[in-house]
């Protein structure tokens with residue numbers, strides 16, 4: 001297993017949150033974008049995941065913006081992703 | 095196989111409100127305490143709690159613990175143990191004030207005292223009128239509580255094992271619990287964590303239902319661990335549902351929507367609540383609305399391609415009213431239901447919210463099991479607190495804001511009991527049995543060696559769907575029977591799951607497979623217990639037995655994993671110092 005894979009797996013687990021809303025958004029975000037994020041985007045995502053849940057929810061719902069432009073771009077992707085009814089009861093991996 | 099071992103005075107499995115409150119007590123007594131958590135402590139599910147924590151502080155109007163006790167006993171539909179309820183309501187003021195001193199940023203009145211607001215089911219003078227009893231920190235009470243307790247624990251040198259998953263309890267021949275076997279996600283390594291006291295504080299298991307307000311981490315790990323170790327689970331048929339969660343997502347739609355004039359439709363566009371509650375219609379109480387929705391779906395009038403949801407219509411209110419009176423609803427509906435309620439109805443279903451049952455404990459936090467002669471005895475070395483425990487203060491139905499209170503009171507009490515128990519019994523660590531880690535290692539070995547089988551996602555989805563369909567908010571006898579048969583099959587299937595990714599480091603697939611084992615134990619306990627209880631009480635609502643039956647069913651269920659055996663124990667109707675509240679019809 002490569003170092004890079006390890007990082008990805010750790011990030012994937014840290015998308016497990018205490019709030020359902022975030023689980024749903026992050027789960028859909030991972031499914032849609034995770035494979036194609038570049039190193040800079042992964043760094044920004046990792047930083048965002050350090051935020052407390054209510055802060056992250058404020059970002060995702062558009063009540064607040066992160067300061068760093070790279071994080072803002074990731075948040076924009078999270079806002080655009082559709083959680084829909086497709087994620088019914090799903091867990092993080094298919 | 096030799097695996098690494100570490101020793102502590104006490105292990106706390108879970109870093110939510112209950113686990114961290116207990117850990118603080120232990121660390122302050124200078125015990126060596128290890129706290130395990132699957133996620134960073136402040137990301138525990140307690141973070142989602144918004145409404146508040148109850149305590150009869152009487153800051154704004156008269157209130158007292160005995161009124162709180164009455165409300166809680168009545169709310170529990172008389173299944174709550176009155177000794178534990180008295181204990182909790184009396185301790186409420188102390189633990190909330192203590193939390194304030196720890197630095198919890200409660201909202202305040204002009205005079206500086208903690209601000210309090212009314213909350214459903216909490217009344218003054220034994221049901222006379224609503225009382226202001228809920229203390230909150232804006233809409234972030236749970237977050238503030240976790241943050242405050244975490245800071246205090248760091249100061250007290252609690253040792254956290256973050257991103258560690260406890261797999262199974264270690265029990266010796268005498269039945270004493272000697273610690274846990276746990277998995278470190280970072281390395282994938284398994285370790286024995288030995289201790290004189292082990293506290294389960296793993297939270298609820300709401301993910302057994304496909305419609306759930308619970309975060310994905312709520313997989314009932316403590317329940318699974320207890321069940322596999324031969325400890326019964328109590329009152330698992332009682333789950334609290336909320337009538338309007340977004341179908342397929344679970345995110346709550348506030349009852350305010352119906353308060354503002356929104357109403358429910360079936361697939362024919364019929365406003366069906368007119369049939370069930372001709373006067374109040376969509377404003378009937380939670381249980382009446384949930385039952386009507388479940389009946390419509392059961393009788394084939396649900397909307398959607400699978401006919402499995404109800405439509406919540408509010409477009410007639412107009413964009414302006416919706417934006418002004420129901421802030422946030424439009425965003426939630428757009429984000430989680432893919433509809434704009436200004437033009438389209440929101441698909442909703444009754445959604446699982448809270449688990450009243452759990453690992454049986456007394457009000458000191460000791461896990462208790464039948465002693466074989468009609469009484470009960472503590473399991474030496476094992477304690478439980480929070481949503482995973484059944485004390486039982488919530489009985490058949492929990493009052494809002496009583497859960498956060500439960501975390502504080504019984505988190506603290508279990509910490510105090512552990513301290514006292516360790517003082518009374520100063521022996522060193524007991525010898526570990528030779529097979530201490532065999533069970534979890536076998537579970538892991540099976541997953542690592544399986545070359546084919548069903549996916550965890552498939553078996554999990556089938557379990558959730560079956561539970562939702564057969565053991566949801568309103569229960570039908572024929573359907574319960576089908577559900578039992580289904581779950582027996584699923585319990586077989588879960589032993590043959592297969593994961594493709596065999597890596598060790600942060601292997602989410604492996605973790606989810608292990609979690610599914612725990613969910614299945616919980617679901618099984620739930621449906622077996624529900625099928626047997628032929629009455630309606632609190633959250634357990636049966637179409638064929640619509641009334642409470644105190645003659646036959648004023649008793650707690652105990653489900654045993656082995657053979658799905660049920661036994662029952664008496665409800666403690668005698669409080670500690672006051673007269674008990676006699677069972678009466680529960681009308682509000």
Ligand SMILES: Cc1cc2nc3c(=O)[nH]c(=O)nc-3n(C[C@H](O)[C@H](O)[C@H](O)COP(=O)(O)OP(=O)(O)OC[C@H]3O[C@@H](n4cnc5c(N)ncnc54)[C@H](O)[C@@H]3O)c2cc1C
Pocket residue numbers: 107108109110111112113130131132133135138139140141142143144145146147235236258259260261295296297298307308309311315316447448479480481482494495496497498499501
């Ligand atoms: C949306 C929502 C709103 C709510 N609002 C309120 C409210 O306003 N007032 C109120 O009183 N109640 C409320 N509740 C209920 C209340 O929040 C919960 O009952 C309570 O927070 C549970 O706390 P806990 O300490 O038992 O567990 P949790 O906070 O769920 O913590 C469980 C901990 O156990 C850990 N864990 C689990 N399994 C393992 C394992 N195998 N190994 C290691 N660690 C493990 C987790 O990582 C976590 O740290 C609400 C519930 C929901 C869903």
